[in-house]
Amino acid sequence: xxxxxxxxxDLLPPDTALWNFVERKxxxxxxxxxxxxxxxxxxxxxxxxSRGVGxxxxxVSKEMFTWEDKARAAxxxxxxxxxxxxNTAGVVRxxxxxxxxxxGLLQKLYYIGPQFRRERPxxxxxxxxxxIGAEVIGPQTAGSELPMRDAEALDMLTSLMDAVGLKGWxxxxxxxxCQECRPRYNQALREALAGxxxxxxxxxxxxxxxxxxxxxxxxVPEDQDIINALPKIAEYLDEGCRTHFAEVCAILDTLGxxxxxxxxxxxxxxxxTRTTFEFTHGELGAQxxxxxxxxxxxxxxxxxxxxAPGIGFAIGEDRLVLALQAQQTEAAEPLPAFVxxxxxxxxxxxxxxxxxxxxxxxAVDVSDESFRLKKSFETAEKLGAKYAxxxxxxxxxxxxxxxxxxxxxxxxxxxxxxxxAFLAG
RNA sequence: GUGGGUAUAGUUCAAUGGUGGAACGCCGGUCUGUGGCACCGGAUGGUGUGGGUUCGAGUCCCACUACCCACCCCA
Numbered sequence: 001x002x003x004x005x006x007x008x009x010d011l012l013p014p015d016t017a018l019w020n021f022v023e024r025k026x027x028x029x030x031x032x033x034x035x036x037x038x039x040x041x042x043x044x045x046x047x048x049x050s051r052g053v054g055x056x057x058x059x060v061s062k063e064m065f066t067w068e069d070k071a072r073a074a075x076x077x078x079x080x081x082x083x084x085x086x087n088t089a090g091v092v093r094x095x096x097x098x099x100x101x102x103x104g105l106l107q108k109l110y111y112i113g114p115q116f117r118r119e120r121p122x123x124x125x126x127x128x129x130x131x132i133g134a135e136v137i138g139p140q141t142a143g144s145e146l147p148m149r150d151a152e153a154l155d156m157l158t159s160l161m162d163a164v165g166l167k168g169w170x171x172x173x174x175x176x177x178c179q180e181c182r183p184r185y186n187q188a189l190r191e192a193l194a195g196x197x198x199x200x201x202x203x204x205x206x207x208x209x210x211x212x213x214x215x216x217x218x219x220v221p222e223d224q225d226i227i228n229a230l231p232k233i234a235e236y237l238d239e240g241c242r243t244h245f246a247e248v249c250a251i252l253d254t255l256g257x258x259x260x261x262x263x264x265x266x267x268x269x270x271x272x273t274r275t276t277f278e279f280t281h282g283e284l285g286a287q288x289x290x291x292x293x294x295x296x297x298x299x300x301x302x303x304x305x306x307x308a309p310g311i312g313f314a315i316g317e318d319r320l321v322l323a324l325q326a327q328q329t330e331a332a333e334p335l336p337a338f339v340x341x342x343x344x345x346x347x348x349x350x351x352x353x354x355x356x357x358x359x360x361x362x363a364v365d366v367s368d369e370s371f372r373l374k375k376s377f378e379t380a381e382k383l384g385a386k387y388a389x390x391x392x393x394x395x396x397x398x399x400x401x402x403x404x405x406x407x408x409x410x411x412x413x414x415x416x417x418x419x420x421a422f423l424a425g
Numbered sequence: 426g427u428g429g430g431u432a433u434a435g436u437u438c439a440a441u442g443g444u445g446g447a448a449c450g451c452c453g454g455u456c457u458g459u460g461g462c463a464c465c466g467g468a469u470g471g472u473g474u475g476g477g478u479u480c481g482a483g484u485c486c487c488a489c490u491a492c493c494c495a496c497c498c499c500a
Contacts, residue, residue, distance in 0.1 A: 003491080006492090057498095058497080058499080059498085059499075062426080062498095063498080086499095086500080115500080117498090117500095119498070120426075120497090121492085122493075122494060122495070122496095123493080123495095124500085125500085129500070130500090131500060133500090203496085203497075214498090217498095268498065268499055269499090285494080286496085287498095287499075287500080289499065291500065292499075292500060293500095313500095315500070316499085316500030317500080318500080319500060320500090340459095342458060342459095372457070372458090373459050373460085374458095374460065375460090376459090376460085377459060377460030377461085378460055378461080381461060388460080390458075390459080393458095394458085402458090404459075406460070406461085409459095409461095411459080
């Protein structure tokens with residue numbers, strides 16, 4: 001049997017109803033904040049990610065699906081392509097390529113789509129997974145660098161959590177500084193780590209060399225006291241970064257958006273500057289990060305574009321759905337009516353009635369005249385239909401149909417002309 | 426990439442080394458124009474793949490693969 005490949009999966013009904021529910025709420029809420037949809041290609045030139053996301057990150061160094069696309073003609077070039085492991089780089093590439101900054105306006109863009117990383121699958125982690133993301137990017141004259149943009153994105157996210165009805169999340173907030181002050185912090189951290197490294201876990205000893213910031217993320221209990229005593233990023237932020245972060249927090253306080261500053265929260269992508277954040281949820285097991293994001297004031301230049309500060313986030317849609325399922329969110333709509341032909345030659349009459357009801361905007365499904373009425377009722381029950389509409393010879397002759405409420409068992413005869421209105425009400 | 430666990434019917438699970446079962450689901454009937462209940466009957470796998478041990482292997486051993494969980498990392 002041919003099966004879905006490792007780390008990929010089929011999303012089947014009734015689960016897809018929940019996915020659709022989430023995506024519908026996303027579009028509604030994001031539209032209220034004046035975001036518009038962007039769709040970028042699923043694969044891009046490998047260079048976009050190595051330059052944008054960062055050569056040293058785990059994503060680029062070992063998790064990308066990359067292949068050499070061979071030249072098929074003398075005029076073609078061989079090029080290295082990669083299935084996108086995230087979508088921010090693609091959006092910024094499109095921003096640069098289409099010179100969106102020339103409008104002078106802030107670009108408020110969102111996307112929904114599959115991303116690909118070659119990791120070992122586990123709960124909430126798949127090789128093809130879905131992200132819902134948004135980016136606010138533009139020239140500084142459009143206000144792209146302002147703390148209120150950061151706050152607005154977070155405000156929008158809490159609105160989305162409310163709209164989908166998700167409870168039990170926590171928003172962690174931090175600032176990782178900028179090109180100027182982060183290197184100074186990194187240096188201080190390395191120096192501090194040099195003294196205590198031997199007392200830390202083996203992972204941390206490795207991280208102290210390769211990526212000191214990651215040490216802050218360590219969860220080994222014995223390491224915690226030592227890590228808490230390390231220098232804090234907040235103490236190293238320069239004046240601009242410090243006031244920026246303070247203003248983000250002040251706006252969130254005014255809006256009543258609940259958050260926790262977590263000076264130890266670090267993010268794995270190189271492009272983040274200043275504000276970073278993460279929403280976690282307790283139902284997600286080890287992959288507790290349900291969404292993450294932050295500011296990336298230098299990304300555009302990093303990949304050859306103009307200065308275009310921005311802030312964005314990505315929601316792990318798979319994880320959001322998992323969290324909603326854990327709290328038993330039901331999204332499937334019941335089928336309003338099941339049309340049941342009864343007796344030889346009634347299929348066509350049932351089809352005609354179904355067509356009329358569907359044109360009137362009512363979702364219906366149709367049984368078959370060869371079914372005994374009992375079987376039609378059983379099928380209606382299994383489909384979760386609200387009403388059963390019998391189309392037998394008597395009904396066809398009278399042009400009025402027996403309609404039964406499947407929950408109460410109540411049954412009445414309704415004329416063809418009134419049927420759609422009755423089912424809709 | 427590393428570690429642990431698991432792999433038997435559509436699903437959830439049974440089966441002291443001795444002819445593979447149950448429940449639910451599915452199909453039909455009791456019941457030819459009125460479902461949910463009940464009863465009766467039926468179909469469905471040869472045990473993830475490949476080797477080995479044995480008179481005999483879901484059952485023991487080895488390898489591989491897949492899935493789950495965790496590490497790592499991230500959404």
